[in-house]
Amino acid sequence: MIELLPADGLVIVAKHECHTCVLVEPVMQSLDKAGPLTVITQDDPAFPSGVGRVLDDQQLERSFHLNIEAVPTLIRYEGGREVGRTVGWDRAEWTRLAGQAAAGEGLPAWQPGCGSRSVEPGVQEALIARYGDPGLASREIPVGEWDDPIEACFERGWSDGLPVVPPTDERILRMLGGTDRKPDEIVGLIPPNLAPCTVEKVAINAVMAGCKPEYMPVVLGVLEAALDPLFVLHGLLCTTHFAGPLVIINGPAAKAVGMNSGINALGQGNRANATIGRALQLIVRNVGGGLPGGMDRATLGNPGKYTFCFAEDESDPDWEPLAQRRGIAAGKSAVTLFHAEGVHGFIDQKSRTPEELARSLAMGLFGVGHPKLCDSGNAVLVLSPEHYRIFKEGGWNRRRIEDELYQALKRPGRDLIHGAQGVAEGLPASMADKIVDKFPPDGLLIVRAGGPAGLFSAIIGGWPGQRVREECQAVTHEIR
Amino acid sequence: MNYSSKLRDPTAETSPTRRARLAPPPSLDGKVVALMDIGKSGGAVFLDRLEGHFKAAGVATKRYRKPTNTKVAPASVLQTIAAEAQLAVIALSD
Numbered sequence: 001m002i003e004l005l006p007a008d009g010l011v012i013v014a015k016h017e018c019h020t021c022v023l024v025e026p027v028m029q030s031l032d033k034a035g036p037l038t039v040i041t042q043d044d045p046a047f048p049s050g051v052g053r054v055l056d057d058q059q060l061e062r063s064f065h066l067n068i069e070a071v072p073t074l075i076r077y078e079g080g081r082e083v084g085r086t087v088g089w090d091r092a093e094w095t096r097l098a099g100q101a102a103a104g105e106g107l108p109a110w111q112p113g114c115g116s117r118s119v120e121p122g123v124q125e126a127l128i129a130r131y132g133d134p135g136l137a138s139r140e141i142p143v144g145e146w147d148d149p150i151e152a153c154f155e156r157g158w159s160d161g162l163p164v165v166p167p168t169d170e171r172i173l174r175m176l177g178g179t180d181r182k183p184d185e186i187v188g189l190i191p192p193n194l195a196p197c198t199v200e201k202v203a204i205n206a207v208m209a210g211c212k213p214e215y216m217p218v219v220l221g222v223l224e225a226a227l228d229p230l231f232v233l234h235g236l237l238c239t240t241h242f243a244g245p246l247v248i249i250n251g252p253a254a255k256a257v258g259m260n261s262g263i264n265a266l267g268q269g270n271r272a273n274a275t276i277g278r279a280l281q282l283i284v285r286n287v288g289g290g291l292p293g294g295m296d297r298a299t300l301g302n303p304g305k306y307t308f309c310f311a312e313d314e315s316d317p318d319w320e321p322l323a324q325r326r327g328i329a330a331g332k333s334a335v336t337l338f339h340a341e342g343v344h345g346f347i348d349q350k351s352r353t354p355e356e357l358a359r360s361l362a363m364g365l366f367g368v369g370h371p372k373l374c375d376s377g378n379a380v381l382v383l384s385p386e387h388y389r390i391f392k393e394g395g396w397n398r399r400r401i402e403d404e405l406y407q408a409l410k411r412p413g414r415d416l417i418h419g420a421q422g423v424a425e426g427l428p429a430s431m432a433d434k435i436v437d438k439f440p441p442d443g444l445l446i447v448r449a450g451g452p453a454g455l456f457s458a459i460i461g462g463w464p465g466q467r468v469r470e471e472c473q474a475v476t477h478e479i480r
Numbered sequence: 481m482n483y484s485s486k487l488r489d490p491t492a493e494t495s496p497t498r499r500a501r502l503a504p505p506p507s508l509d510g511k512v513v514a515l516m517d518i519g520k521s522g523g524a525v526f527l528d529r530l531e532g533h534f535k536a537a538g539v540a541t542k543r544y545r546k547p548t549n550t551k552v553a554p555a556s557v558l559q560t561i562a563a564e565a566q567l568a569v570i571a572l573s574d
Contacts, residue, residue: 138488195492
C-alpha cells in the first residue's frame with residue numbers, strides 16, 4: 001500500500017537525473033521550511049536533500065496514479081483535492097501555487113523539465129499492467145509462482161513447437177500500441193473453428209510470435225488477406241498436401257519494419273520476416289484451433305508452416321513489383337498470400353541470354369507438383385538478382401518474362417498423359433492431342449529477392465486446390 | 481498456490497483453462513500397466529498387492545522405481561515408462 005499524500009499542501013514529483021529538478025532543489029528546501037511539502041522522487045531516495053518528507057517512487061506507482069508526464073511537477077492539494085498543477089520550472093506559476101517561498105532567487109524565470117520516468121518507452125504499459133486497468137478482455141491464465149511461463153505456454157498447447165514469448169499484459173498493451181484499431185474490433189472468423197478473432201487476440205499471438213509493436217499493421221493486413229474467401233484458408237489448413245501460407249510483403253511497410261528481401265531472404269535471421277509469418281500460423285492454431293493431427297491433416301507438411309514470409313526487392317525502378325502487377329497502386333503497402341509448399345532451388349550458371357534462361361527456368365517449373373501434371377498447383381518464381389540481370393540486360397521487363405515463360409511452359413499433351421514416358425501419373429488420355437499449359441495465365445507469380453551473388457533462383461510450388469481458379473487463388477490486399 | 485504472474489489466453493476460449501484428465505481406457509486388454517515406486521516406505525507393499533491383482537486378472541505389469549524419493553523422477557525413468565507402458569499406478573506415500 002502506498003503512503004497517502006497530504007490532504008492539504010504541496011507535492012512535487014522530481015528525479016535526480018533531471019537538470020531542472022536539480023536546479024530547483026533550493027526552492028524545494030525553501031518550500032519545505034514554509035509549509036507542508038512532500039517530494040516524490042523517482043530515481044534517488046536521497047534527492048532532494050534538506051527536505052523532510054521524501055517518498056521513494058522508484059517503482060513509479062505514485063507517478064502513475066498522479067499521471068505525471070514531466071518533472072518537476074508541482075501540485076497543490078486542498079481538502080484532499082488537487083487544485084493546481086504546473087510542470088517544469090516557471091517562477092510565476094510556482095509562486096502562484098506555493099507563495100513567495102517558491103520565488104527561486106537567482107534562477108531563470110522559466111526552464112522546461114524532463115520527461116517523467118513513468119512515461120518512458122515501454123514503461124507506461126508496464127505500469128498500467130501493474131497498477132492500473134489494462135482493459136483487456138481475454139481471460140487471465142495464472143502461472144504458478146515457481147513455474148516457467150514459457151513452459152506454461154507449451155503445456156497449454158499454445159506453441160508451434162518453438163518457445164513463444166509469454167503474453168503478459170504489458171507486452172500485449174505494447175503490441176496494441178502498434179495499431180490505432182480498437183482491441184475489441186473483430187478482424188474476422190478464423191478457421192477451422194470459425195472463431196471470432198479480435199485485434200486483442202491478434203496482439204496476443206503477435207506477442208507470442210515475437211513481433212514488435214510496429215509490425216501490427218502488417219500482421220493485421222496479413223490476417224485480413226488470409227481470411228479473404230478466395231484464399232480458402234480452411235482448405236489450406238486441412239489439406240494432406242504440403243502447402244501452407246506464404247506471405248510476400250511489398251511497399252513501404254516492408255522497409256518500415258526492416259524486412260529482408262536480400263541475402264537469405266527466404267531463410268532465417270530477420271525478426272520481421274520470421275515473426276510476421278509465425279504470427280499468422282499461431283493465430284490459426286490458437287484462435288482457429290487448427291492443430292496438426294486435428295484439422296491440419298498434412299501428410300508431411302513443410303518447414304514453412306512455422307513461418308514463411310519475406311519482402312520483395314523493389315530497388316530496381318525498372319521492375320514492376322508483384323503488388324503493382326496484381327493491382328495495388330504504386331507507393332502502397334500490400335501483402336500477397338500464396339498457398340506454398342517448400343522452396344525448390346533452381347540452378348542455372350550457363351544461360352547468358354533471356355531466351356536461354358526462360359527455357360531453362362521452364363524446365364525447372366515443369367517439376368512443380370509433378371513434371372507430368374498441369375493442375376497440381378501454381379508457382380512463385382523468386383528471381384535472384386543475377387538471374388534478373390540477364391533478363392534486364394536483354395531488355396525484358398516483368399510482362400515480357402511472364403509472357404515468354406508462359407509460352408515456354410506449353411507442352412504437347414501426348415508427353416503428359418497417363419503412361420507416357422513410362423510413368424503412370426499424368427493427364428487423361430483425352431488430352432493427348434492438345435497443347436497443355438503448365439500454369440494458367442496468372443498462375444505464375446514472379447517476385448524479386450535474394451543476395452547479389454549466385455545464379456540461383458527459387459521455385460515455390462503451389463497447392464492443387466488452386467486448380468479450381470474461381471474458388472481458390474493467391475490474394476493480394478493493401479495493408480491499411 | 482500463489483501466482484506470481486498471469487498470462488492472457490491466446491485462444492478462442494472455448495475450452496476450460498484447466499485441461500481435462502484423460503479418460504480411463506475402456507479395457508485393459510493388451511495394455512501394460514507401469515507400477516511406479518517412488519521410494520517411500522510401504523509403497524512396495526502396496527504395489528506387490530496390486531501386481532498380484534493385475535496378474536490374476538491377466539493384465540501385464542512392469543515395475544519402476546525412482547532412485548530417490550527426495551527428487552522428481554529422472555527423465556530417463558519417465559521416458560522408459562512412456563515407451564513400455566500405456567497406464568501407470570504410482571504408490572505415492574507411506
